Amino acid sequence: MKSVRMKGITKNFGNFRALDNVDLEVEKAGIVALLGENGAGKSTLMNILYGLFPADGGEIFINEQKVNIKSPAHSIAHGIGMVHQHFMLVGKLTVAQNIILGAEKTRMGFFNKKKLNTEIMEISEKYGLFIEPNKKIDEISVGMQQRIEILKVLYRGADILIFDEPTAVLTPQEITEFMAILRNLANAGKSIILITHKLKEIKQVAEICTVIRRGKYIGTVNVAETTEKQLAAMMVGREVILNVEKQPATPTETALEVKSLTAEDENGIQKLKNLSFTLSKGEIYGIAGVDGNGQKELVEAITSLRKVKSGSIKINNTEIQNTSPANVIKNKINTIHEDRHRRGLVLDFTVENNAILGKQSEFANRGVLQFDKINKYAGELIEAFDVRPRGCEKQPIKSLSGGNQQKFIIAREVFNDPDVLIAVQPTRGVDIGAIEFIHKALVAERDKGKAILLISLDLDEILALSDTIGVIYEGKIVEELKNTDVDENKLGLLMAGASHGD
Amino acid sequence: MVIRLLRKPVTGSLFAILAAIIVGGVILAAAGHNPIQVYGGLIYGALGRPRFIVNTVIMSTSLILTGLSVTFAYKTGLFNIGVEGQFIVGTVAAVFLGFFLNLPPIIHPIVVMLGAMLVSGTYGAIVGFLKAKFNIHEVLSSIMLNWVALNLLNLYIGVERFQRLPTVAHTIQDSANIIIAHEMKRTPEGIARLRESEFLTEVILRTDFNFGIFIAIAAVLIVKFVLDKTSLGYALKAVGSNRDAAEFAGINVKKHMVLSMFFAGSLAGLAAAVHITGISPNTISMLGGFQNFGFNGIPVALLANASVIPNIFSALLFGGMTYGSGYIQSRHGVATEIIDIMVGLIVFFVALRAVCVLIADKLEKRRSGST
Numbered sequence: 001m002k003s004v005r006m007k008g009i010t011k012n013f014g015n016f017r018a019l020d021n022v023d024l025e026v027e028k029a030g031i032v033a034l035l036g037e038n039g040a041g042k043s044t045l046m047n048i049l050y051g052l053f054p055a056d057g058g059e060i061f062i063n064e065q066k067v068n069i070k071s072p073a074h075s076i077a078h079g080i081g082m083v084h085q086h087f088m089l090v091g092k093l094t095v096a097q098n099i100i101l102g103a104e105k106t107r108m109g110f111f112n113k114k115k116l117n118t119e120i121m122e123i124s125e126k127y128g129l130f131i132e133p134n135k136k137i138d139e140i141s142v143g144m145q146q147r148i149e150i151l152k153v154l155y156r157g158a159d160i161l162i163f164d165e166p167t168a169v170l171t172p173q174e175i176t177e178f179m180a181i182l183r184n185l186a187n188a189g190k191s192i193i194l195i196t197h198k199l200k201e202i203k204q205v206a207e208i209c210t211v212i213r214r215g216k217y218i219g220t221v222n223v224a225e226t227t228e229k230q231l232a233a234m235m236v237g238r239e240v241i242l243n244v245e246k247q248p249a250t251p252t253e254t255a256l257e258v259k260s261l262t263a264e265d266e267n268g269i270q271k272l273k274n275l276s277f278t279l280s281k282g283e284i285y286g287i288a289g290v291d292g293n294g295q296k297e298l299v300e301a302i303t304s305l306r307k308v309k310s311g312s313i314k315i316n317n318t319e320i321q322n323t324s325p326a327n328v329i330k331n332k333i334n335t336i337h338e339d340r341h342r343r344g345l346v347l348d349f350t351v352e353n354n355a356i357l358g359k360q361s362e363f364a365n366r367g368v369l370q371f372d373k374i375n376k377y378a379g380e381l382i383e384a385f386d387v388r389p390r391g392c393e394k395q396p397i398k399s400l401s402g403g404n405q406q407k408f409i410i411a412r413e414v415f416n417d418p419d420v421l422i423a424v425q426p427t428r429g430v431d432i433g434a435i436e437f438i439h440k441a442l443v444a445e446r447d448k449g450k451a452i453l454l455i456s457l458d459l460d461e462i463l464a465l466s467d468t469i470g471v472i473y474e475g476k477i478v479e480e481l482k483n484t485d486v487d488e489n490k491l492g493l494l495m496a497g498a499s500h501g502d
Numbered sequence: 503m504v505i506r507l508l509r510k511p512v513t514g515s516l517f518a519i520l521a522a523i524i525v526g527g528v529i530l531a532a533a534g535h536n537p538i539q540v541y542g543g544l545i546y547g548a549l550g551r552p553r554f555i556v557n558t559v560i561m562s563t564s565l566i567l568t569g570l571s572v573t574f575a576y577k578t579g580l581f582n583i584g585v586e587g588q589f590i591v592g593t594v595a596a597v598f599l600g601f602f603l604n605l606p607p608i609i610h611p612i613v614v615m616l617g618a619m620l621v622s623g624t625y626g627a628i629v630g631f632l633k634a635k636f637n638i639h640e641v642l643s644s645i646m647l648n649w650v651a652l653n654l655l656n657l658y659i660g661v662e663r664f665q666r667l668p669t670v671a672h673t674i675q676d677s678a679n680i681i682i683a684h685e686m687k688r689t690p691e692g693i694a695r696l697r698e699s700e701f702l703t704e705v706i707l708r709t710d711f712n713f714g715i716f717i718a719i720a721a722v723l724i725v726k727f728v729l730d731k732t733s734l735g736y737a738l739k740a741v742g743s744n745r746d747a748a749e750f751a752g753i754n755v756k757k758h759m760v761l762s763m764f765f766a767g768s769l770a771g772l773a774a775a776v777h778i779t780g781i782s783p784n785t786i787s788m789l790g791g792f793q794n795f796g797f798n799g800i801p802v803a804l805l806a807n808a809s810v811i812p813n814i815f816s817a818l819l820f821g822g823m824t825y826g827s828g829y830i831q832s833r834h835g836v837a838t839e840i841i842d843i844m845v846g847l848i849v850f851f852v853a854l855r856a857v858c859v860l861i862a863d864k865l866e867k868r869r870s871g872s873t
Contacts, residue, residue: 303750326752335750343750348743357740358751364733 003028003063003160003191004049010057011044011215018044021058022217024193024210026160028063031182031192033206033223035199035235037431041215042195046162049193050082051075062160081158083149085165089137095144096120096133099151123154128184142291143174150181161185162193167201171290172459172492179205197235197432199228200460211235236433246443249467251280255451256302256333256420261311261321263301271297273475274311279420284442284452286466286483288459290495294475295455299424302453303335304328315420329358334418336410338425338455344409345397352378352393355412385411386437403434410438414445421445422453427461439465459491473497508862511807514855518805519819521854522847529843530836540834547829548822552701554829556709560781562821563714564589567773568799569806569813570718570725571766576808577729578762579742584629584644586796587651588622588767592774593786594658595621600674600779610677611779615717618775619768625651626767627760634756640763648792656788669788680779681712712780719814721772726810738762770796801849820845 004026011019019041026032036042048055051069060067062078069075089098096113099120104111117133124131129147137145146166153161163182167175182205186192194206202209202223209226211218211234218234256279263272271294279285289295300306302313304323313321315331337343345354352371355378356363363374378393385407387400397405406426413421423442427435442465446452456462462469469486470477471494479494507513527537548558568585575582582588595618605613629647632638658664659671666672676684683706686692696707705711729735740748741758749755777795778784802820806812827841 305749324752324754325749326754329752337750342744342746344747346740346744346747349740353736356736357747358753360733360736360740367732367734369731369733369736 001028001064002026002061003030004193005061005064006045006049006058007061008058009045009048009055009060011041011048011053012056018215019048019055019212020215020217022212022215023220025208025220026191026193027208028191029186029189030208031186031194031206033194033196033202033209034212035197035202035209035231036212037197037235037433040212040235040431042212043164044215045212046082046164046193046195049075050080050162076156076158079157079159080162081153081156081160082162083146083153083164083166085168087145087149089145089148091138092136094134094136095131095140095148098137098148099133099155101152103156120151120155124151127154127181127188129181141174143170143177146170146174146178147181150185159189160191160193162195164195165197166194167196167198171496172488173496175201199231202231203228213237232432236431244439244443244464246465247447249283249446251283251467252449253281255279255281255315256453257312257314258298258302259312259314261298261301261313262309263297263306264309265297271475272301272308272311275472275476276311277470277477277480279451279453281419281451282446282449283467284446284454284465286454286456286462286469287472287477288456288462288466288469288491288495289472291457293472295424295457295472297475298472299335299337299422299455302328302333302422326358329416332417332419333422334413334416334420335422336406336413336424336426338428340402340405340409345405347396347398349397350394351382351387351397351400351408354397354408355381357412359416381408381411381415384415385441387411401431403430406430407434407437410441414441418450420451420453422455424455425457426454427456427458459488459495463488463491471495505862505865508858508865511809511855512812514858515805515807515812515816515852517858518848518851518855521851522844525847526840526844530840533836535834535836540830540836540840543830543834543836544823544826546826547833548826550829551704553704553708554825556705556711558818558822558825559715560710560712560821561825562817563712563718563780564773564777564795565798565802565817565821566715566718566814567721567769567776568796569802569817570722570799570810571769571773571796572799572803573806573808573810573813574725574729574769575762575766576803577742578738578758579745580630580633580640580759580762580766582626582629582644582763582766582770583641583797583800584626584647585766585770585799586792586794587644587648588626588770589774589777589796590648590651590655590789591625592618592622592771593778594655594671595771596775596778597671597674597786598658598664600678600784601672603678604675605677607677607679610675611680611775614674614678614779615772615775618771618778620771622771622774623764623768626770627764629767630760630763633763634759648796652789652792655786659786659788666785670783671786673783673785674779678779679784680714680717680776681710681782682706710781712776714776714780717772717776721769722810722814725769729810734761770799773799801845801852804849804852807855 002025006024009019009022022045024045034042047053051071051074060069067078096117100116120133129151131144131147167178170178182192196202206223208220209223209231210220213235259276261272261275265271275298287295297306301308304320304325304327308321312319315333318331320328320331341347346357352374356374363370375393382390387404387408392400410426426438442452454465463486466483469481469483471479471491473495530537530540547554549555568589571585572582596614599614599617603610603613629640629643632643633640659669664671686696687707696702729739737753738758740753741755745755802813802816806816823841823844827838830836831838
């Protein structure tokens with residue numbers, strides 16, 4: 001029996017056809033991966049199934065019954081549950097309170113805490129989702145928070161579970177656990193739709209994979225009979241090189257030297273503790289770690305957005321800590337920030353005006369901007385980094401897709417000709433075609449003799465690009481590895497805080 | 503077509519004016535007036551005779567500049583509610599420089615204006631500095647400084663060597679005056695010559711027609727140029743639109759915050775100088791409360807959607823309404839407060855401008871749904 005059958009789904013946003021005749025089928029107790037690049041229409045398709053907006057055409061069957069889903073409440077009633085990429089939990093409430101939030105079973109306005117806990121524990125044991133019901137959300141790990149999101153959905157009686165990019169925030173160990181949870185759920189009769197663009201995970205857990213590209217249905221394949229390379233080609237529409245091709249690094253002199261760095265966050269909590277590392281020209285130094293171990297503070301310290309308590313940051317032997325972002329840039333450090341909307345772009349500006357952000361004086365003659373020169377320069381950035389659509393110089397930057405915005409930012413920073421290029425999550429929220437391009441560009445910069453500091457939560461990215469890997473844990477580089485043959489498992493353990501040597 | 507029209511900012515402003523006219527009409531009718539007659543009277547009172555038009559323009563001049571001050575600060579991400587205080591210190595500076603300096607005509611008003619701009623600009627910069635250095639919200643410090651300005655003015659007039667009468671400061675010297683044909687209007691022969699022409703009698707002799715409007719329009723054009731065409735304007739707008747990105751790109755956010763408030767303040771100072779040098783009695787008197795010359799710039803900027811050129815039209819509308827209200831009071835017995843209500847309604851409906859965009863979205867959805 002099919003739990004879900006979506007047939008010929010079509011959706012328009014204005015003149016833009018987001019989905020064009022897309023089919024999706026999920027076998028009862030099956031795991032289906034929904035694969036596609038960013039903007040391919042995966043989320044739109046799932047939002048239609050979840051009742052967030054109506055389809056313009058097509059039919060939906062749940063358990064072989066034709067349904068007309070009008071709202072999320074409606075879809076929940078049909079047994080559909082969605083686990084969002086960004087958790088929606090209340091930090092100050094307990095695990096149990098979060099699970100029942102919005103679906104409280106009360107008697108005359110009161111609820112029986114004991115009965116509630118037993119109920120939750122029953123579900124949690126049934127599916128192997130270990131939790132501590134009385135802990136506050138703030139006190140538990142990201143992996144457990146995700147289990148709570150799953151329990152929330154199960155508690156509401158869902159039989160069909162949609163997971164939106166569920167592993168983006170997890171450590172390798174947590175991902176392994178999560179894959180086991182998915183299998184448990186399927187074994188217990190739940191049907192699962194997994195939205196992802198991580199091919200490895202699809203190979204690990206899914207049986208069937210449906211691929212969409214630019215809103216069009218490309219095909220449905222049996223995962224066991226398909227290689228990662230074939231899946232990638234289906235998703236992108238052409239052959240993709242999954243592994244970055246690069247020569248061994250030839251590091252030369254020291255470019256950036258961070259020594260015994262200590263810094264606090266806004267609440268006075270020490271986030272960097274005696275952190276040290278050295279980055280040479282012609283080398284990519286990757287910082288691997290679970291989110292929240294000081295990566296953010298490290299970037300802010302280097303870029304002088306955050307005061308450091310002690311220690312030093314030297315570029316080409318000049319100390320730059322506790323100065324100003326302008327001074328850091330003057331000393332030839334340029335940064336690709338992870339939050340491109342907040343730190344990278346002025347969204348209200350046009351593409352060409354974003355090209356000169358911070359450099360506006362260089363493009364002015366006696367204070368008057370030279371728009372010809374600006375336009376030409378922006379055109380060069382667009383050309384060099386394949387920013388699409390071509391000729392977008394005068395368009396608002398917000399009309400570009402995330403991947404193209406990112407390529408544009410990287411072009412801008414690379415064109416500054418820095419000695420040190422810091423790339424923080426350079427491919428976050430970017431489609432696989434752009435990822436390939438960005439990775440190649442970073443390696444090319446390295447080969448030109450630049451020093452590149454890569455900070456990423458995506459372990460695959462760290463492994464693919466880095467020449468040296470520094471593992472950050474609780475504000476310290478706990479181990480430094482040459483990326484010749486790194487044991488991914490060992491790396492994962494280090495990231496999770498296991499002391500080196502065991 | 504309709505959808506695109508609805509999305510234009512000017513549509514929202516026109517919608518606000520129309521809605522205010524309708525609601526204002528209901529209020530007038532409830533008060534026992536004939537709305538059509540009153541609105542007709544308002545239009546006549548503002549534009550019905552050459553003299554009325556001139557007075558509307560005079561009334562609008564300082565509004566253009568204070569509206570421009572608020573707009574400028576807004577472009578750089580700040581709300582300049584301190585425009586009132588900046589205006590007040592500007593009038594003090596203008597009266598001081600206009601009386602105590604001895605300079606030839608033309609030079610004198612220019613010096614008065616530059617002086618008032620410097621003083622008001624500095625006064626505005628204090629707010630920018632407090633925000634940049636101590637992160638004190640500009641609205642908070644501005645409101646305090648408005649009261650400080652009011653009392654500074656009273657303090658100034660209270661000093662014997664600065665006063666002409668116990669509650670009035672000295673009138674500026676004739677050399678600092680920017681009223682058109684000012685010299686002629688002070689001699690019997692000159693008056694006689696003006697009287698020869700009915701038109702000149704109407705627009706020159708019977709009004710304070712001055713060069714202020716040309717100065718205000720020039721200021722608008724200069725601000726437009728600075729914001730759109732210069733690297734300084736670029737940096738100011740970048741700080742205003744996305745402070746974090748500007749900071750990260752190495753733009754000195756704090757410096758530009760102070761600069762922005764300096765420029766905003768200096769525009770209020772220019773408004774004050776034009777007011778003092780262009781409108782008799784060309785001086786200041788002690789104040790019991792705010793006269794709202796500065797505050798009135800806020801609705802002007804709001805209706806103009808905080809864009810530069812539309813400030814002129816927005817100010818002319820409010821100036822015309824204010825001047826025309828005198829006529830409907832004497833002619834139709836309508837209290838001038840109706841104009842304050844209308845201004846309030848326009849601001850209220852400007853805030854609801856988003857409704858137009860919402861309607862556009864709805865229409866678009868329905869249209870795409872039907873295909």
